[in-house]
Every structure is written in C-alpha cells, then in structure tokens.
Amino acid sequence: MASLETGYHEMAHHDIDEMAHHDIDDDIERISLQNPTFDQIVECIVDVRNRDAKCFVTFAWPEDQVDTLTFRLQDRVFELGMIVPRIDYDFTSKTVQLNMGETPLHYHFGAFSDRLFTESIDRLIPEIQDPAVRLLLKATIDFGTSRLHVKGKLWNQADWALGRITDTLPSLVSEVAFSQTWENVEAKMIQYMKSGGIIRTGIAFDIEYPKADSITRAETLYHTQLDTQPAGHIALYLSDVVGITGLPRIYCRPSADERNAGIVREPQIIVTYDQLRDAFFKARKIHQGVACLEDCAQETYLEKMARRVAEEEKRTEEMARRVAEEEKRTEEMARRVAEEREKTAEEMARRVAEKREKMTEEIARRVAEEREKMAEEMARRVAEEREKMAEEMAQRVAEEREKTAGEMEKRVKEMARRMAEEMVRRMA
Helix, strand or coil: CCEEEEEEEECCCCCCCCCCCCCCCCCEEEEEECCCCHHHHHHHHHHHHHCCCEEEEEEECCHHHHHHHHHHHHHHHHHCCCCCCEEEEECCCCEEEEEECCCHHHHHHHHHHHHHHHHHHHHHHHHCCCHHHHHHHHCEEECCCCEEEECCCEEEECCEEEEECCCCCCCEEEEEEECCCHHHHHHHHHHHHCCCCCCCEEEEEEEECCCCCEEECCEEEEECCCCCCCCCEEEECHHHHHCCCCCCHHHCCCCHHHHHCCCCCCCCEEEEHHHHHHHHHHHHHHHHCCCCCHHHCCCCHHHHHHHHHHHHHHHHHHHHHHHHHHHHHHHHHHHHHHHHHHHHHHHHHHHHHHHHHHHHHHHHHHHHHHHHHHHHHHHHHHHHHHHHHHHHHHHHHHHHHHHHHHHHHHHHHHHHHHHHHHHHHHHC
C-alpha cells in the first residue's frame, strides 16, 4: 500500500498539523558514539562508506566547536576520496548527527520537487507587472543543500531552499524526511522557523524508506487503495519565497490578524498534487531501477555531490564578493563622510565669518543709531530742562521781586511813620 502526503508550516501562526507516523526500516543503522575523538569520527565515516551502509551517526559535541569540526571533516573526508555526510546540530541536546542514509529515492524526489517550485516561480515572473517585484523574483536563488547557520540556534542542511541572493538564509526550506519519526522532522521545522525570522516557510515530505512505499502528510495526496486520487495543490505567496521586505502586501501571506479580520489574498505560486505524484513516481522508478536517470533528465548521485560542492563554493565566492563590495561601499562612505565633514567645516567656517561680519556691521549700525538717538534725547532733555529752569527762574524772580517790593513798601511806610513821630517829638 502506498500513499503520498506532505506537510508545510508557515511561520506566521507557528502551528504544525498533526502528521502521520511511519515505521523505521531495519536497513537503516543508527550509531551513537560516546565522547569520540576527531579521528574516531573519521574512522566511523570511512567504515560506513566502505560498507556502503545507510546510517545515522550521532554524538555529543560542544556548540562552540561545531564549526571547526565541520570544516575539518570536510577536508579529511575529501582527502580520502569519499562523500562528505550531511551534518546537522541540535542546540538543545548539543548533539551532532551525521546523515549517511540518503538514497536515490530521497535525493531525486527532493530534486524533482525543488524543480517544480522553481519552475512555478520562473513562469510567474513574466506575469508580474511591478518591475521591482520582478527584480526580486529574478534575484531569487536555489540555496540547494547549503549549510544554514544561525549562531546558537541553527546548524542544518535542508534538502532544498529558496530565497533572495542578498540574504544569508533562505525564506523557504524543504525537507524530504526518511528513516526518522515525524516528530524529528517536526522539531527540525520548528528549529528552522525559530532561527531568527528570515526563514518563513517550511515544506516537509515524509518517505517510508527504502522500499519507496509511501510519502506521508496530514492530507493524503496519493494512496493505492483510492480509485480517484485527491485533487489539490500546495499554494505559496511570494513572501514565502523572498520575504516581506520591499514586497507589496498583495503578494504577502495574510497574517493571523489579517485573517481574523477577514482579509484574503490569492496565492501566486501553485504546485499541484498531480505534479507531486508525478515527481514521486519518477523518483521511485529511479530508486527501483525501473527508469534510468536520462529518462527523468536527472543528474547522477556523484554529480549531485559535485553540485553540492560547487554550490557551496559559489555561495562562498558570492559572500566574498558581497564582503568586498561592502568593504568598497564602506570605504566610499568613509571618503564621502570625510569630504562631507571637510565641506561642512569649510561651510561652517564661512558662515561663521559671514555671521560675525554681519553681526559686527549690525552692532556698529545699532550703536550709531543708539548714539544718535541718545544725542537727540539728551538735546531734547537739556532743552526741556533749560526751558523748565528758565520758567522756574522767572517765576522765582517774579516772586522775589514781588516779595522785595512788599518789603520795601513796608519799610518805607515804617520809616515814614518813624520820621513823622520824630518830627512831632521835635516840634514838641
């Protein structure tokens, strides 16, 4: 019995549908190393590769040494001419997982599903009228299986991922789960969603492995016991792929508040269940040896490994170019700032000189005007004072004269009286 299901999670509401479980195949080895040295880890990888086994290797490792371990393993395993395992790190349990269980079914279904979504985006570009939005879509790249790293939160390799070329992390990640419980897949998706805000959407496919009997999801896409397979599609918004920065709201997935307010927007990226079923059938045929790679126009397993290396080198070169451009922009900005400061200083000095000159002239003018006003005021006050003094003097003189005249008249009368008395006395 075969079934095809999938699940996808959007960061907007932080909820994941209850997923179906499946049994772990006995062919998958799980090795747990206890306090291994670097050389012991390499020996384990070599042993698994030499036995051509499918295996997950887990061991505890310090968080601050994962980066060093990853690069050392890449160098050593490449030197030995072997395929480097995918390296994931769980920051909660402080555990490294080396994934060496990939088979053609897992890889090819991941590659086919990746192609479905990228081709849907490519078909959409000519239909977008807004040139800025078209430019954003053209700047969308396939991160492939590049390492997704957020310090202290995330150290994983998705099966495929899409996002802006200018971002260090993709906006959309996808996992093709195999030989692990859905709880592990669910935990990994939550880890992506909580890694810092750039990763907004995750799509997971669960494959019962390696017999290629089923791919599981909460909503069944394919089941051998159904006469008519379910119709439907996975619908994404442009914001799921390129983020919301600079993107008109019409292309953004409605937030929880918007949905509660009844706001509905049409998704732009559609991948149908029929297309996913077709991708599954192709991958299963390749896995079972029924179809060859050429029939499905798909790269070989070794070509895939070479592509991974090329993708990582390309991203490294791109990051180096961005760093160089950023340094150049920083130098240019520093030069402009220095020039602007120099110009500003010169301009300020000129303005201060002009201001001083104007202030000096204004002060001299005001002083002259004030002096003139003061002189006029003083002359007016002196004239008024003189006039007042003249009037007062005239008044005092008149009063004095009147007083003197009265005194003189009184004295004359007194003298006349005395002379009259004297004459009467003499005559007597």
